[in-house]
Structures are given as C-alpha cells and as structure tokens.
Amino acid sequence: MAVTLRFYAAARKATGTSEMTLEPSVALHLLDQAVAAHPKLLGVLGQCSFLLNEVALHDFDTQVPDGSTLDVLPPFAGG
Amino acid sequence: MAVTLRFYAAARKATGTSEMTLEPSVALHLLDQAVAAHPKLLGVLGQCSFLLNEVALHDFDTQVPDGSTLDVLPPFAGG
Amino acid sequence: MAKENNNDFMANIASALVTTDVIVVADFAAAVRSNVSGAVVTFSGDVRDNDHGRAVASLEYEAHPTAQSLLEKVAREIAERHEVLSVSVAHRHGPIPIGESALVAVVSAKHRKAAFSACADLVDEVKAQIPIWKHQVFTDGTDEWVNCA
C-alpha cells in the first residue's frame, strides 16, 4: 500500500528529492508529512497546484488511494 | 507657366493617363479641368486625397504655383 | 481538432509540440502559411541574457509529463475561439542557450486582427495553463526558479 508524491521545480529544490513514498491517506495528511520531512517545502506549498493522477486536485480532504501519484506543481513559468 | 497633375492607381485608370499639364490656378479649378477632360475621374475624386508638392492639401482654394505637382491619390490599399 | 468555420470552407488546424529540440519560429510559420491565408502572425519568446537587471548565465526549462497534452488542448481552444485558419505552438525544455527560442506561437488567418488576437491569446494561455518551469542561473552564481518566491 503506497502512494507517490512527486515534486517539481522549486518544490523539488525545497525537498531535495523528486519523490516520496507514503501510506495512502487524505491529501492534506500526505502534504503534512512531506512538510514534516522537508520543512523548506512549507515556503513553496502555498503557491502550488496539485494533480492527483494527472487530474487537478482542489479538495485536500480527498482520499489518495493506493497506487496513486500526487504531483506538487509550483507556479508555472513557461514562455 | 505650367503645373502637373499626377494620377495614381484608380485615378490613372479613370483618366487613362498618369499626368496632365495645366496652367497654374487654384486646386479646385485644376481638378475641374481634369474632370472636364476625363469625366470618369468624377467617380473616384470624392474618395481621393491630394498632395501639393508632396505635402497634404486640404484647402482646394489653394493657389497651385508654376512648377508645382498636384498628386491625386485614391484610397490607400497597402498591406 | 477541426471545426466548421463561419466564413469559409476550411477546417482549423492546431498543432502543438513540447520538445528538447531547437525550435525555429520560421519553420512553424512556414507550416501554417497557405495561398488562402492573408495574414501570419508569429511570436518567439527568446532566452534573454538578463532578467530584472541581473545577468543570466544559463537557463533551463522543466516540463511536467502532461505538458504536451495540455499544450495540444490550448492550441485547439485557440483555433476554436478565433476566426483563424491554422495554429501551431511549440515549447522547448531542457537547457536553452541565450538568444534561442523557448516558445514559438504562430497563427494564420484570412484577416490580420484575428491573427494578432489569436497569437497573443495563445501565448497568454500557454503561460497560464502549461506546467513548465524556468530555472535561471545568474552570473553571480545564484539561481532561482522563476515565479516562485
């Protein structure tokens, strides 16, 4: 039973890693655990958007089921 | 003593000539003579702008002095 | 990817590409031209040697795995939203040398106003919608992820 958090760009810089593996839980709890493990992530997280299995996630109470990927996306800066 | 009227694009098509030589006079009288000589010009003239020696002419009572050029410019269609 | 246009028989064509290859705006412009189109507007967003007064040494873009499909979606939306004939957009990622294009956007249309509007709208949407990030290294040795405090 595991879910994968993936960190991009400034989020990866803040955590020092591109991903973490955690037990399935609600999104908020997963992000709490990520911040606990990597306190610098807190400075970035408020600006981020999130994808649960490549679909936009807005409700942090959503349960992230086994095998899922939760992506942490800092503000876009394309162009 | 002569002035030159030059006709461009649709004005040239209407007169069948690219220029006319006339006695110096006021602009309005010169254009009257051009229409008298080339009646089809009347259908174009109302849409035209005019240059007296390459400067925009707005007052048709302006005297066009000897050696001048009065250009008849149909609506622009560049681009 | 195609729809009936209001004022002609042509279907709109939209293409999109996320790539690590060099992108040259003239190549994309050539692809949207036709004997029917009267106006081609292009945008090239190029890597600058400066940002907010600081000298940039090198620059790299990172693209999320969904960037390609989202870019296709944006291109289709622009083609549907404007009276245009063809829309093409490409975003490069990975390291990009100064002076080369990071983003190219090209639009052909019968009339210029639609071409300008669509191309500007396309670039705005790419910046807003596409998960791509820019990392800058300055000549003083510091670095930043752009838009992230």
Add this chain to the structure above:
Amino acid sequence: MAKENNNDFMANIASALVTTDVIVVADFAAAVRSNVSGAVVTFSGDVRDNDHGRAVASLEYEAHPTAQSLLEKVAREIAERHEVLSVSVAHRHGPIPIGESALVAVVSAKHRKAAFSACADLVDEVKAQIPIWKHQVFTDGTDEWVNCA
C-alpha cells in the same frame, strides 16, 4: 531615430523599406533579435489566391514616391509610442506572386505585450498612412483597384 527608453539603456531602432524585391519575414525578424530582447512578434501579409470569394489570378502593388519616407516616419513613431527595442517594416510593390509577402512588420521587445501591441499598431498605421495601392486581376478576366469603388 533613437530615443531614451524609460526602462533600459537601449535606444530604439526603427527601419523601413519599400522595395520591389522579395521580402521574407524571417530575415527581418533575425535583424531585430538580440540577447536583450525577450519577445519577437512578426506579421506577414501575404498575397491570397482569393478575395471576397473571387479567385485572384494576379496582383500588383503601386507605391507613391513618398512611400519610403512615410514608412520610415511610421516606423519611428511606433518605436517611440511603445516600449520596444527594435521595429522593422517592409512593403513590397510591383507584381507579387500568390503566397509571397506584400508587407512584413517585426518588433522586438523585452516583454510580449508591448511587442504584440506595437506590431499590430504598426500594421494598422501602414494601412492607414502609406500611399500604396493594390490592383487585383481575377480569374474571370476582370480587375480592380482595391478600396476604390
């Protein structure tokens, strides 16, 4: 032809050309690019094989002798009116084959909005201000001077 910019040390550069030669937008775009500019917007107005639903066989532009100096004036005005780095515009006259450019306008700027605004404004001003006329011959043998009833 140069002025102090509000937000950088660069002088604006404006160039203009009225010519019977082939004009290729990419050549003009290359001339306005620099490592300082972040955005290049181009417009190409191309000869179409149709106009208002009628098939065009051939097309010719006529330019007044003042066209070159007026085009230079318009280019300078655009460079002064917008926060841009470089402006270049060219209008071809004489016969132009279908598919080739009659007008190219290119603008470089630090920021995209200024580049888009300036390029669109430039094309509008060229159409309004420059004494150039378009003569179309249709495939049915008729012909017209465009914009003239």
